[in-house]
Amino acid sequence: MTIQTITRDSLPDLGKALGHKFDAGHALVLSGGPGRTGAARMAARGALRVGAGLVTLGVPPAAQLEVATQVTAIMLRRAGDGAGLRALLEDDRLNALCAGPGLGLDDDAAQKVRVVVQSGRACVLDGDALTLIARDNSLMDALHAGCVLTPHGGEFARLFPGIADDLGADPAVEAKAEATRAAAARSGAVVLFKGPETLIAHPDGRSALHAATGERAVPWMATAGAGDVLAGIITGLLARGFDPIEAAKAATWLHVSCALHFGPGLIAEDLPETLPAVLRELGP
Numbered sequence: 001m002t003i004q005t006i007t008r009d010s011l012p013d014l015g016k017a018l019g020h021k022f023d024a025g026h027a028l029v030l031s032g033g034p035g036r037t038g039a040a041r042m043a044a045r046g047a048l049r050v051g052a053g054l055v056t057l058g059v060p061p062a063a064q065l066e067v068a069t070q071v072t073a074i075m076l077r078r079a080g081d082g083a084g085l086r087a088l089l090e091d092d093r094l095n096a097l098c099a100g101p102g103l104g105l106d107d108d109a110a111q112k113v114r115v116v117v118q119s120g121r122a123c124v125l126d127g128d129a130l131t132l133i134a135r136d137n138s139l140m141d142a143l144h145a146g147c148v149l150t151p152h153g154g155e156f157a158r159l160f161p162g163i164a165d166d167l168g169a170d171p172a173v174e175a176k177a178e179a180t181r182a183a184a185a186r187s188g189a190v191v192l193f194k195g196p197e198t199l200i201a202h203p204d205g206r207s208a209l210h211a212a213t214g215e216r217a218v219p220w221m222a223t224a225g226a227g228d229v230l231a232g233i234i235t236g237l238l239a240r241g242f243d244p245i246e247a248a249k250a251a252t253w254l255h256v257s258c259a260l261h262f263g264p265g266l267i268a269e270d271l272p273e274t275l276p277a278v279l280r281e282l283g284p
């Protein structure tokens with residue numbers, strides 16, 4: 001099976017068309033509770049910087065003040081539990097959802113992940129959402145091809161135990177590619193298996209590789225929250241209407257390009273702020 005290599009030349013046109021903000025979509029990123037809101041705020045910033053027209057954070061009421069003091073262009077709505085989120089989603093302009101960064105693992109978080117998946121909308125499931133899916137087969141069964149799962153190695157092992165058993169600690173790229181394809185087929189979702197070599201697969205068998213090696217090596221990307229920002233960049237591209245696998249591929253390239261552009265000393269918050277320079281280099 002051929003694996004596409006993700007390069008600058010393989011990217012779709014990321015320029016924004018003329019139009020108003022709702023033409024570029026409205027992303028909703030779910031936040032965790034007090035003291036755990038940073039990951040979702042970084043994801044939201046990634047979504048906004050990659051060009052989503054509007055980005056809203058859905059916050060538990062107890063975290064509202066914390067988040068309100070930290071955001072400006074990003075908007076804020078309450079989403080305390082599954083029912084609260086369902087009410088928010090009555091606005092069908094919220095066309096891309098992100099659940100997982102800093103979300104927590106309690107019952108309210110699990111309910112919200114269920115609502116996200118059952119909404120049928122394009123979504124990114126990262127971090128704690130993946131741990132919750134690994135604990136509940138009914139959530140795994142509800143996944144669809146509009147979902148992008150973004151596991152790191154630990155999350156991949158939790159989600160796909162049978163598939164991960166054969167991988168070992170430092171798998172060869174071919175083995176990682178095969179495991180990612182098997183995971184996409186099993187889950188029915190797009191799977192983006194993170195790491196210096198990132199593998200992406202669609203349940204229909206398409207797959208792609210981005211290698212952050214050689215001239216694109218970015219060892220300083222191994223910093224807390226880098227994955228949360230990647231989840232946000234994918235969500236922003238979904239909001240803009242990109243197909244889930246194309247959004248996953250383009251976001252992976254942009255994410256590593258931001259780290260390359262910034263260089264050593266990078267922290268996760270720098271990634272969204274470097275997106276404008278990387279996008280400018282790509283042209284209008």
Ligand SMILES: NC(=O)C1=CN([C@@H]2O[C@H](COP(=O)(O)OP(=O)(O)OC[C@H]3O[C@@H](n4cnc5c(N)ncnc54)[C@H](OP(=O)(O)O)[C@@H]3O)[C@@H](O)[C@H]2O)[C@@H](O)CC1
Pocket residue numbers: 036037038039040100101102103104127128131152153154155195224225226227228
């Ligand atoms: N600033 C913020 O707000 C931040 C908030 N964050 C939020 O925290 C939440 C928890 O996310 P998490 O990833 O930190 O923890 P968890 O789910 O326990 O998995 C870690 C375990 O998996 C294993 N492991 C194996 N391979 C691995 C690999 N390649 N990369 C990483 N781990 C790997 C590893 O086991 P080990 O290899 O050490 O034996 C380890 O014990 C989540 O919601 C996230 O969004 C963070 O993003 C940080 C910044």
Ligand SMILES: Nc1ncnc2c1ncn2[C@@H]1O[C@H](COP(=O)(O)OP(=O)(O)O)[C@@H](O)[C@H]1O
Pocket residue numbers: 127152194195196197198212217218219220221222223224225226227228229230
């Ligand atoms: N050495 C590395 N080279 C390139 N990319 C890396 C490296 N280490 C981590 N990354 C990338 O950084 C991100 C880390 O995500 P993750 O493990 O979920 O961390 P966090 O939960 O702290 O956000 C992923 O996109 C991963 O591919």
